[in-house]
Amino acid sequence: MSVGVTAESACEQCLRRAWLIASLSGNIQISCSDKPGNRIPELLRLDDEDLARAVAPKDTDQVLSENTSISHGHRVAELIDSDCWACCLHDDHFPEGLRDGADAPRVLIGKGQGFPLADITMPATVTVVGSRRATGYGLEVSRSLSKELAASGLNVVSGMALGIDGSAHRGALERGRTVAVLASGPDRPYPVSHSRLYRQILESGLVISEMPPGIQPRRWGFPARNRIMAALSQMTIVVEAAYRSGSLITAEMAADAGREVGAVPGQVTVGPAAGTNDLIANGAALIRDARDVIDRFIGVGATPPRAKGPPLEPDLRGVLDAVERGCSTVDMNADFVARDATDVAVCLARLEVMGYIDCSLVGTWARTSLPAPYPPEDE
Amino acid sequence: MLAETTAFTIDGIAARPVRVEVDVQRGLPNFQIVGLPDAAVREARERVRSALVNSGFEFPLKRITANLAPADLRKVGPGLDLALASALLAAAGEISLEPLAGWAFAGELALDGTVRPVRGALAMAESARNNAAGIVVPPANGGEAALAEGVEVRTIENVAELRKLADGMIPGQRPEPLDFGRTPDLPDLGDLRGQAHLRWALEVSAAGEHGILIVGPPGAGKSLAARRITSILPPLESGEILEVARIASVCGAGAGAITSTRPFRAPHHTVSAAGLVGGGAPPRPGEITLAHRGVLFLDELCEFRRSALEALREPLESGEVNIVRASGRQTLPCRFTLVAAANPCPCGRGQEDNACQCSVLDIRRYEGALSGALADRIDINLAVKQPSAEAMAGPPGEASSEVRQRVVEARLIMAERYGEARTNSRATPDEVSSFRMEAGAAAMLADSHTRHCFSGRAHDRVLRLARTVADLKASPCIEVEHMASALQFRRKEQK
Numbered sequence: 001m002s003v004g005v006t007a008e009s010a011c012e013q014c015l016r017r018a019w020l021i022a023s024l025s026g027n028i029q030i031s032c033s034d035k036p037g038n039r040i041p042e043l044l045r046l047d048d049e050d051l052a053r054a055v056a057p058k059d060t061d062q063v064l065s066e067n068t069s070i071s072h073g074h075r076v077a078e079l080i081d082s083d084c085w086a087c088c089l090h091d092d093h094f095p096e097g098l099r100d101g102a103d104a105p106r107v108l109i110g111k112g113q114g115f116p117l118a119d120i121t122m123p124a125t126v127t128v129v130g131s132r133r134a135t136g137y138g139l140e141v142s143r144s145l146s147k148e149l150a151a152s153g154l155n156v157v158s159g160m161a162l163g164i165d166g167s168a169h170r171g172a173l174e175r176g177r178t179v180a181v182l183a184s185g186p187d188r189p190y191p192v193s194h195s196r197l198y199r200q201i202l203e204s205g206l207v208i209s210e211m212p213p214g215i216q217p218r219r220w221g222f223p224a225r226n227r228i229m230a231a232l233s234q235m236t237i238v239v240e241a242a243y244r245s246g247s248l249i250t251a252e253m254a255a256d257a258g259r260e261v262g263a264v265p266g267q268v269t270v271g272p273a274a275g276t277n278d279l280i281a282n283g284a285a286l287i288r289d290a291r292d293v294i295d296r297f298i299g300v301g302a303t304p305p306r307a308k309g310p311p312l313e314p315d316l317r318g319v320l321d322a323v324e325r326g327c328s329t330v331d332m333n334a335d336f337v338a339r340d341a342t343d344v345a346v347c348l349a350r351l352e353v354m355g356y357i358d359c360s361l362v363g364t365w366a367r368t369s370l371p372a373p374y375p376p377e378d379e
Numbered sequence: 380m381l382a383e384t385t386a387f388t389i390d391g392i393a394a395r396p397v398r399v400e401v402d403v404q405r406g407l408p409n410f411q412i413v414g415l416p417d418a419a420v421r422e423a424r425e426r427v428r429s430a431l432v433n434s435g436f437e438f439p440l441k442r443i444t445a446n447l448a449p450a451d452l453r454k455v456g457p458g459l460d461l462a463l464a465s466a467l468l469a470a471a472g473e474i475s476l477e478p479l480a481g482w483a484f485a486g487e488l489a490l491d492g493t494v495r496p497v498r499g500a501l502a503m504a505e506s507a508r509n510n511a512a513g514i515v516v517p518p519a520n521g522g523e524a525a526l527a528e529g530v531e532v533r534t535i536e537n538v539a540e541l542r543k544l545a546d547g548m549i550p551g552q553r554p555e556p557l558d559f560g561r562t563p564d565l566p567d568l569g570d571l572r573g574q575a576h577l578r579w580a581l582e583v584s585a586a587g588e589h590g591i592l593i594v595g596p597p598g599a600g601k602s603l604a605a606r607r608i609t610s611i612l613p614p615l616e617s618g619e620i621l622e623v624a625r626i627a628s629v630c631g632a633g634a635g636a637i638t639s640t641r642p643f644r645a646p647h648h649t650v651s652a653a654g655l656v657g658g659g660a661p662p663r664p665g666e667i668t669l670a671h672r673g674v675l676f677l678d679e680l681c682e683f684r685r686s687a688l689e690a691l692r693e694p695l696e697s698g699e700v701n702i703v704r705a706s707g708r709q710t711l712p713c714r715f716t717l718v719a720a721a722n723p724c725p726c727g728r729g730q731e732d733n734a735c736q737c738s739v740l741d742i743r744r745y746e747g748a749l750s751g752a753l754a755d756r757i758d759i760n761l762a763v764k765q766p767s768a769e770a771m772a773g774p775p776g777e778a779s780s781e782v783r784q785r786v787v788e789a790r791l792i793m794a795e796r797y798g799e800a801r802t803n804s805r806a807t808p809d810e811v812s813s814f815r816m817e818a819g820a821a822a823m824l825a826d827s828h829t830r831h832c833f834s835g836r837a838h839d840r841v842l843r844l845a846r847t848v849a850d851l852k853a854s855p856c857i858e859v860e861h862m863a864s865a866l867q868f869r870r871k872e873q874k
Contacts, residue, residue, distance in 0.1 A: 132739045162739050193743070329595075329762045330576035330867075335770075341575035342864065349863035353826050359871050361746050362594045362723040363762030 007079035014088030082213035105210035130164025130239035138240030143171035144369035148290030150176025183221030230254035241275035328364035382469035385483035386462035391709035406442030414447030434492035458497035461486035481512035521554025573770025587847030590717035595763035601720035610779035642673030820862035
């Protein structure tokens with residue numbers, strides 16, 4: 001499949017804008033070093049000349065003349081060299097979510113040929129974000145939620161950051177389409193440790209950015225990137241976020257842009273879930289699984305009921321129940337079910353083979369998202 | 380006049396024979412030592428001179444040349460003092476070495492003539508069996524040297540005792556071999572309350588010599604448990620005792636260190652790669668060689684230098700380490716059981732805890748250490764949490780002696796299977812593929828293998844571990860329970 005646009009698709013005026021922002025990147029960082037989240041949309045709303053004047057008052061003319069001195073052909077050649085494409089709002093393929101915002105980018109630079117850019121329509125797109133410092137629960141929910149959303153044909157947008165974002169991409173890649181929005185140029189994977197994930201996304205998905213190729217990210221670029229993610233989709237889902245997390249900025253931007261906001265609930269005692277629980281308290285949609293999202297998009301009951309795990313013997317159920325209640329080590333579990341630790345260890349291994357639980361890198365056990373064959377008993 | 384005798388110098392963990400030749404000629408008073416001596420050997424000139432004079436001998440005011448052969452072997456340490464002194468006395472005509480013809484000498488001299496202990500006396504005595512008629516050692520090394528069979532050993536307290544040689548008598552006493560049958564009091568596993576899973580993991584590790592990694596917050600009993608693992612290991616067999624004692628003695632452990640208890644080494648996490656696996660110039664044994672036939676405990680695994688941990692990989696598999704330096708090469712034994720402990724993150728609380736403020740990068744660095752190629756070679760992984768209040772208030776756990784009994788029985792089954800004293804973790808791939816397994820267990824392993832993308836090594840390691848669990852239950856066949864128990868100990872790489 002092809003993305004439908006090429007390096008030559010964007011018009012000269014719009015492409016110039018991308019290079020201007022890149023050349024002003026340092027000045028923008030200085031002028032909004034205190035509160036990038038609030039100031040960035042205001043700045044990016046300005047036209048070329050006002051933006052240059054606002055962030056680089058001393059050498060406005062120099063910046064502008066340097067920007068205009070580069071020929072359109074030169075920029076297109078640069079895009080071709082780095083195997084990137086560009087699309088501006090004058091093109092039919094430009095994502096509809098970015099057309100209505102005053103601060104939305106005028107041009108997208110992208111890489112990858114996974115699917116047509118025009119397919120990123122608002123109703124067919126969901127943004128999944130969350131904190132970089134995630135718990136095992138958050139990572140699991142992010143992965144399975146994105147996997148099911150992608151399986152139902154939705155495009156999953158995320159920011160390729162560590163933690164929740166990365167696992168959202170991984171989940172979506174298993175079954176369908178995903179879009180990574182970067183704060184760097186689209187040919188520069190950031191963070192570098194996600195280089196392998198970046199290559200996987202390029203194979204079947206798209207990587208987009210408002211920056212020209214070769215640009216390294218600045219701090220202001222992340223909230224700027226967040227506004228693109230928020231605008232692209234009908235709904236932004238925050239999987240896990242502590243107070244004052246960057247993901248909450250994305251949620252706020254989505255709300256400001258008139259999009260829906262969803263949040264995955266977490267334990268009230270857990271720090272990384274404080275932000276998401278707060279969102280729910282303030283009216284965000286409560287998202288438990290993909291069905292909660294799909295009900296809103298496609299209509300109630302549109303998806304077949306989810307697959308259930310294999311049946312469980314009573315002793316395995318007891319151990320699974322203990323894991324669900326937070327008994328993450330064998331000894332805690334054995335204390336809870338009042339059985340021999342060796343037997344419990346055997347049960348855990350069996351549950352793992354069935355797919356009900358997972359073992360973390362530090363050796364603690366946690367529940368996967370596979371539902372048990374019957375609901376847990378009320379007590 | 381010319382006189383010669385034999386001494387030994389330590390090279391790695393072996394004692395190499397050195398011919399000590401001393402020539403006393405007329406000329407300006409001078410004392411030279413040639414034959415690649417290190418600084419400690421060169422300084423022997425001053426010690427020998429004072430020791431002889433203070434013991435009532437006359438130091439010849441002549442031109443003295445001492446040659447140490449072979450000239451291309453580097454001679455290290457002060458252990459050659461006694462040999463130099465006796466050859467010098469013989470060359471000066473003050474004594475005759477006739478009664479001790481062909482004997483070797485080992486000992487450092489004090490300025491008053493007292494003979495001080497040396498490193499590696501056991502290795503020297505064993506080497507003397509083939510290279511000398513007998514060996515004279517310091518009194519502090521007597522018991523250790525007498526452990527070597529088939530060699531005559533004498534101890535002398537002071538260089539003055541050499542005067543007996545002038546009267547044609549053999550000086551010194553015959554030492555009694557050291558009694559190593561006694562077992563020192565080891566900390567008991569009973570101190571570990573609750574934590575049944577951790578106790579079981581230690582038992583499996585001890586039975587099959589499987590590497591173990593314990594992850595948990597501070598105070599969960601990780602170090603406490605690790606330091607008690609030697610108390611449940613079977614005692615060293617007699618051949619092993621000498622092997623371990625030889626290494627300990629070469630590395631400077633006192634005579635008290637020779638016991639039938641398996642060695643337990645716990646280097647601090649700042650150790651260098653050379654300190655851990657051996658190295659330096661000339662190459663010297665590292666901690667893993669000192670842990671031979673015993674336990675190497677790495678507390679705070681994630682804080683160790685990456686280079687040090689990576690260096691462990693090959694020795695862990697092969698049971699020996701080849702150290703090659705410009706100044707020489709050594710193959711040193713290092714069959715040890717790796718016991719490691721780590722915190723789940725730099726602050727130790729773990730990410731599930733709200734108080735944990737560790738950054739994403741810190742946590743990734745930690746996870747990197749827990750997921751590398753070294754981790755693939757650790758069979759038993761488990762997470763522990765602080766024991767509950769009820770467990771702490773409860774009765775002490777099962778005593779070490781009872782656990783050790785089960786370990787010894789499992790080892791007997793293993794020895795019968797392999798026809799020699801070998802454990803499951805050392806089973807060859809052929810032996811592993813001949814393990815009998817229930818169909819259900821095989822299916823479970825196959826399922827897990829696909830699910831977690833096991834490497835070939837991981838597959839065999841799970842089988843070895845399952846075999847150990849089965850041996851502890853005295854089952855000839857690996858049952859589903861045993862396989863499950865082994866699988867839940869296996870680290871699962873995140874996909």
